[in-house]
Amino acid sequence: MTTMTPYRSGMTGARDGFAQLLHAEWTKFRTVRGWMITLLVAVLAMVGLALLSAAGTTSSCEHAGGGPVRQGGGCAPTFPLGPGGEPVNDSFYVVHQPLAGDGSITARVTSLTGLVQPPNGSQGPGPGDTQPGVMPWGKAGVMIKENLTQGSAYAALMVTGAHGVRMQWNYTGDTPGLGGVVKATDPRWLRLTRSGDVITGYDSADGTHWTQVGSVTLAGLPRVAQAGLFGASPDQNNVTQNFGGTSQNGGGPTQATGVFDHVTLTGGSAAGPWAGRYIGAADASGIGSYHQAGGQFTVTGSGDIAPIAEGHGGPADAALTIHDYLLGTFAGLIALAVIAAMFMTAEYRRNLLRVTLAASPRRGRVLAAKAIVIGAVSFVTGLVGAAIAVGIGTAVTHSRGYWEFPISGPVEARVIIGTGLLTAVTAVLALAIGAMVRRSAAAVAIVVVTIVLPYFLAAVAILPLGAADWLLRITPAAGFAVQGAYPQYPQVTAIYSALSGYYPLSSLAGFAVLCAWTAAALAGAAYLLRRRDA
Amino acid sequence: MSAVFPACGSAVHAEWTKLRTLASTWWLLLAAVALTIVVGAAVGAAFQCQRFACAPAQTGADPAKISLAGVYLGQVIVALLAVLAVGGEYATGMIRVTLTAMPRRLILLAAKAAVVLGWALAAGVAAVLGSVLAGRLILPGRGLSAANGYALLSLGSGPDLRAACGSVLYLALIALLAFGIATAVRDAAVAIGVVLGLLYLFPIVAAVIPDHVLARHLEQIAPMNAGLYIQATVGVKSLPLTPWQGLGVLAAWAFGALALGALVLRFRDA
Numbered sequence: 001m002t003t004m005t006p007y008r009s010g011m012t013g014a015r016d017g018f019a020q021l022l023h024a025e026w027t028k029f030r031t032v033r034g035w036m037i038t039l040l041v042a043v044l045a046m047v048g049l050a051l052l053s054a055a056g057t058t059s060s061c062e063h064a065g066g067g068p069v070r071q072g073g074g075c076a077p078t079f080p081l082g083p084g085g086e087p088v089n090d091s092f093y094v095v096h097q098p099l100a101g102d103g104s105i106t107a108r109v110t111s112l113t114g115l116v117q118p119p120n121g122s123q124g125p126g127p128g129d130t131q132p133g134v135m136p137w138g139k140a141g142v143m144i145k146e147n148l149t150q151g152s153a154y155a156a157l158m159v160t161g162a163h164g165v166r167m168q169w170n171y172t173g174d175t176p177g178l179g180g181v182v183k184a185t186d187p188r189w190l191r192l193t194r195s196g197d198v199i200t201g202y203d204s205a206d207g208t209h210w211t212q213v214g215s216v217t218l219a220g221l222p223r224v225a226q227a228g229l230f231g232a233s234p235d236q237n238n239v240t241q242n243f244g245g246t247s248q249n250g251g252g253p254t255q256a257t258g259v260f261d262h263v264t265l266t267g268g269s270a271a272g273p274w275a276g277r278y279i280g281a282a283d284a285s286g287i288g289s290y291h292q293a294g295g296q297f298t299v300t301g302s303g304d305i306a307p308i309a310e311g312h313g314g315p316a317d318a319a320l321t322i323h324d325y326l327l328g329t330f331a332g333l334i335a336l337a338v339i340a341a342m343f344m345t346a347e348y349r350r351n352l353l354r355v356t357l358a359a360s361p362r363r364g365r366v367l368a369a370k371a372i373v374i375g376a377v378s379f380v381t382g383l384v385g386a387a388i389a390v391g392i393g394t395a396v397t398h399s400r401g402y403w404e405f406p407i408s409g410p411v412e413a414r415v416i417i418g419t420g421l422l423t424a425v426t427a428v429l430a431l432a433i434g435a436m437v438r439r440s441a442a443a444v445a446i447v448v449v450t451i452v453l454p455y456f457l458a459a460v461a462i463l464p465l466g467a468a469d470w471l472l473r474i475t476p477a478a479g480f481a482v483q484g485a486y487p488q489y490p491q492v493t494a495i496y497s498a499l500s501g502y503y504p505l506s507s508l509a510g511f512a513v514l515c516a517w518t519a520a521a522l523a524g525a526a527y528l529l530r531r532r533d534a
Numbered sequence: 535m536s537a538v539f540p541a542c543g544s545a546v547h548a549e550w551t552k553l554r555t556l557a558s559t560w561w562l563l564l565a566a567v568a569l570t571i572v573v574g575a576a577v578g579a580a581f582q583c584q585r586f587a588c589a590p591a592q593t594g595a596d597p598a599k600i601s602l603a604g605v606y607l608g609q610v611i612v613a614l615l616a617v618l619a620v621g622g623e624y625a626t627g628m629i630r631v632t633l634t635a636m637p638r639r640l641i642l643l644a645a646k647a648a649v650v651l652g653w654a655l656a657a658g659v660a661a662v663l664g665s666v667l668a669g670r671l672i673l674p675g676r677g678l679s680a681a682n683g684y685a686l687l688s689l690g691s692g693p694d695l696r697a698a699c700g701s702v703l704y705l706a707l708i709a710l711l712a713f714g715i716a717t718a719v720r721d722a723a724v725a726i727g728v729v730l731g732l733l734y735l736f737p738i739v740a741a742v743i744p745d746h747v748l749a750r751h752l753e754q755i756a757p758m759n760a761g762l763y764i765q766a767t768v769g770v771k772s773l774p775l776t777p778w779q780g781l782g783v784l785a786a787w788a789f790g791a792l793a794l795g796a797l798v799l800r801f802r803d804a
């Protein structure tokens with residue numbers, strides 16, 4: 001009796017590796033001409049819309065010769081830059097004198113009053129008439145400032161209309177001190193001391209028990225700085241945001257008046273005379289004054305000492321931003337979602353999936369390989385599209401002399417890479433949904449409804465701010481936060497909407513929300529792929 | 535030539551049978567109606583106005599537009615059904631059988647379009663009636679009440695009736711637009727991508743670009759912006775187009791897409 005050895009193939013399982021699987025999936029992708037063309041279309045759409053944004057802008061302020069629009073040109077104002085390089089508001093009234101070397105300024109504030117615009121929609125006695133009141137961020141206090149030019153370094157300790165005592169420095173810094181509203185029976189003592197480059201702020205309710213509010217370093221503060229009492233009150237912006245649009249009613253400049261006494265200046269300089277001065281635009285004269293009677297100073301000022309928030313309807317509305325250049329991301333996302341969904345569903349349609357799964361029976365690995373291929377392809381597409389869009393947008397804006405809202409190199413790089421990651425993860429989401437619903441059209445519709453529609457409803461159709469913020473927190477549209485380029489300042493009242501590139505979540509948190517949705521969809525896809533017949 | 539009309543009737547009947555016997559048709563109908571109503575109700579519930587600032591002049595709120603906001607989502611489902619009605623045939627190869635049975639391609643296209651249109655009108659009527667009802671129930675509690683100077687949403691008032699009927703027509707035209715594009719590109723996924731891109735990109739671009747003049751022109755030609763002017767009952771005079779002109783812009787898009795689809799179907803091999 002002879003034993004028959006069953007035939008065994010001499011081939012080893014070497015080609016079963018994950019690398020081979022990846023290679024196979026990449027081959028499947030790259031050999032479909034329509035998909036490669038779609039990648040090109042996605043990049044072109046991103047670049048084209050950046051061009052539309054930058055080159056299509058024909059503001060009424062464009063010079064006949066197309067030259068640069070400078071301050072006073074009418075619609076593209078240039079703002080002073082703060083020590084950190086950000087555009088700032090630096091307009092206020094100050095009663096000052098030089099402070100040489102180390103020293104301190106102390107004052108007691110007994111009242112903060114002011115004038116505001118009538119509330120939203122209601123009519124004042126006449127156009128431009130104001131009524132008594134204090135803006136929430138109307139402020140008066142003591143300040144040590146590098147010099148009297150706009151944008152110079154400073155540290156200030158102040159009482160505010162609705163935010164208690166604050167110490168603010170170099171425009172972006174802000175930290176709270178004592179709470180409550182200042183009044184004659186409940187005054188606030190404020191003290192700033194200088195020691196070298198370090199300014200320390202203290203506040204007190206009684207002038208004997210002092211609490212340190214903050215201590216900041218103003219690098220390069222000259223030996224002779226200016227110390228003084230100031231008043232400022234930001235412009236009022238009566239904006240109501242509701243579904244269908246924002247409505248603006250009235251608004252305009254406001255004033256804040258602080259009453260100071262027990263003013264003492266100690267330090268290297270002989271106590272000189274106080275001098276009052278409005279810091280700010282030359283044409284804004286008359287908004288501010290001071291009055292001295294005995295030891296009591298009454299200082300009235302208008303304007304603000306704060307960073308400028310980029311935003312539609314705000315002071316920097318005319319500025320082009322990286323957000324404008326990346327407008328085409330939406331077009332790119334939709335195009336990539338289409339091919340990502342088809343990358344999965346085409347296998348079902350042609351019954352190719354049975355071949356695929358026969359060649360690689362571990363179904364989860366097939367899904368992983370597809371996700372990696374489509375993710376990588378989409379990342380490169382989004383990255384290249386964003387980089388070219390931002391590059392061309394910036395170049396066109398500069399060549400036409402338009403004003404671009406300043407952005408630092410690292411932030412710009414983060415936004416561009418973030419856009420690549422956004423497109424990559426969105427494509428994987430589309431792939432996973434495609435694997436679950438097996439219909440590419442339905443998958444594309446679901447991706448658009450969960451990513452583009454929430455952004456649209458929140459920013460363009462303009463839901464009320466609270467509802468809009470929630471949409472951009474919990475839906476996959478939270479991922480757009482990777483394109484958020486400019487910080488939101490709690491001490492600056494502005495319209496921080498997604499339309500201007502402000503998102504309720506940080507870049508990382510928003511991206512994490514999108515990734516969580518994608519991970520859930522992938523898990524669902526893996527489960528269904530294993531459970532269901534192909 | 536005399537055979538045209540009977541052929542037409544049986545073609546519509548055949549197309550109706552194809553659509554009717556798919557479970558997805560009815561699920562999508564349900565989804566379109568339910569999602570439209572739910573989103574409209576949610577937008578209404580999210581409406582805020584501070585005390586003493588709820589007057590129409592202060593909020594600028596448009597009760598009809600708020601109630602019918604669900605159309606933003608409902609239109610996606612309507613478009614999805616329209617592209618699936620065509621894309622499904624190309625995906626399965628059924629289109630060859632269909633064309634063998636019904637060689638007059640343009641009549642076939644018209645029959646299919648009529649069936650899709652009927653479905654979209656039915657979905658639109660149900661969704662809009664539900665949305666208006668939800669608006670009547672929800673909005674007065676959110677500050678849009680008679681006490682604050684807002685009339686209760688009612689199909690008896692001219693502008694509200696225009697908004698409601700217009701929204702139904704809007705959904706029907708979106709269905710035709712999607713149907714025409716799907717016939718032209720022959721793939722449901724590509725078609726839905728193109729349709730949703732057309733619908734959502736225009737308004738986003740118009741809202742973001744800094745140039746307000748260009749933005750206004752974009753809104754005038756955008757199928758969704760222009761088409762939804764029909765929902766406006768407040769500030770109609772300040773719109774870039776009148777409501778009916780706006781719906782006309784969408785109709786031009788829809789019939790343009792249908793014409794393109796007809797050309798492709800007529801002259802290309804299936």
